[in-house]
Amino acid sequence: MTFSIVGYDPKEKEWGIAVQSKFLGVGAVVPFAKAGVGAVATQSYANTAYGPQALELMAAGKSAAEALEIITKDDPDKEMRQVGLIDANGNPATFTGTYCYDWAGGITGEHFAAQGNILIEGTVEAMARTFTETKGSLAERLLAALDAGQEAGGDSRGQQSAALLVVKEAGGYGGYNDRYIDLRVDDHPQPIKELIRIYGLQQLYFAKSKPENVVAIEGEVKVEVVKHLLRLDYLKADPANGEELHKALTAYIHTENFEEREQEAGKIDLDVLEFMKKQ
Template sequence: MTFSIVGYDPIEKEWGIAVQSKFLGVGAVVPWAKASAGAVATQSYANTAYGPKALELMEQGKSAQETLELLLAEDPEKEMRQVGLIDASGNPATFTGKECYDWAGGMTGTHFAAQGNILVDEKTVQAMAQVFTETEGPLADRLLAALDAGQEAGGDSRGKQSAALYIVKEKGGYGGFNDRYIDLRVDDHPDPIKELIRIYQLQQLYFAPSKPERIAAIEGEIKDQLIHHLKRLSYLSDEPKSNDGIFRALTAFIHTENFEMREQSSGFIDLEVLEFMKKS
């Protein structure tokens, strides 16, 4: 009742899944991943035990295909299942049981496995595969572009409801304390993929590190704009008497809005923060 794509970035060492379904909260069921082990999408009449079991096997050094064969060998209802896997080295595998509802199927390519069931036709999976292969940039961008293309090609024949994006990398989580690099869900929405893309863009705004070319000195026109918006947003009550006063007000804004990842040394600002300020 779902279509998904599982992918790997060998440069950044990221594993991830993007998924959409006419199903409430698909992100709570389908995607599983662990850094340096792999990623799994378990769907159709989803056997959620496939997730942790597959990750355990792949962490032990099993390939995606070997892991898939072991999972299926232990499941008497395997013909109702659909699953896609990427192992620790980025090798893919996919399986669609004979009892999955039409259209159902999957395909693999370099560092990806795409699959879906109860689809309009095979074009959804083909579009995901093509777009993932042709798109450049971060794994998240490639997975989302592929998922969006799958929807545009037909998608789930029953409609749309939820979507999720889950990507792991070593110490990729908040503060570097876990591997949960990107973990975003849209549980119930009339256009869940577009909403997921919007939330991902917010996630990048809040948590992606500053780009060097977007860091600027607080002087000239930038200083004037910053003072104007700090006053408008009530972080400054009158004309600041020193640059330190401006920076203290900016720091208060950054901490209130959770932009700590974009905080700069005294006298500098990430222009993404200033752009957000203008729209606030």
């Protein structure tokens, strides 16, 4: 009831998984990843021990193919399982057991493995093609592939949940762990579209400002900033000076959790201003 794609970005040193299923909270079951080690998607009567076991083996130097052989060989129910892996070097492996419900199968390519079961035929091929052809970050390529899989037919039983997990060294909040992006939609009529929307918010809140988007608060930009701070009740009247304006803008930024996009006094990230306009 599930389709997924695991991938690797050799430039950014990121490993990730995107998955959708007619299953409640698929993000709690399918994806496993560790920075510098690899990523695993385990599904179809998922053996959740596959995730930690495969990561441990790949951390010890096993390739994705070697880890796959080891984790499946002694599983009496392996022919009901499905799993995709990417190792530390971006080598892929995928396995689909004989008894997985049709349509079921997987494809590997450069730095990815795509797989699924109980699908409309063509879903996995669409994921593979889209991941290969799409430009952008690993997260964007994984999401594009997942969306293309759904557009091609997806899970033949429908949609319910989706998840995106991307890891990189010190990529988590504050740099304290490797969970660079960890997003889940547990129950939704269009979980992939909702996951893409939430990813957009994650980038807005936590991605660093683009240098070209940081501008001085002057002219028309200042007019807009003041207008919206007044409308949102962070200012009671036109500010008497720059210090008063900076204090109000800082209060807004901290309230909305935009600390990652906070600028020096007298400047603003245009993405923050655009968000203000839409509130």
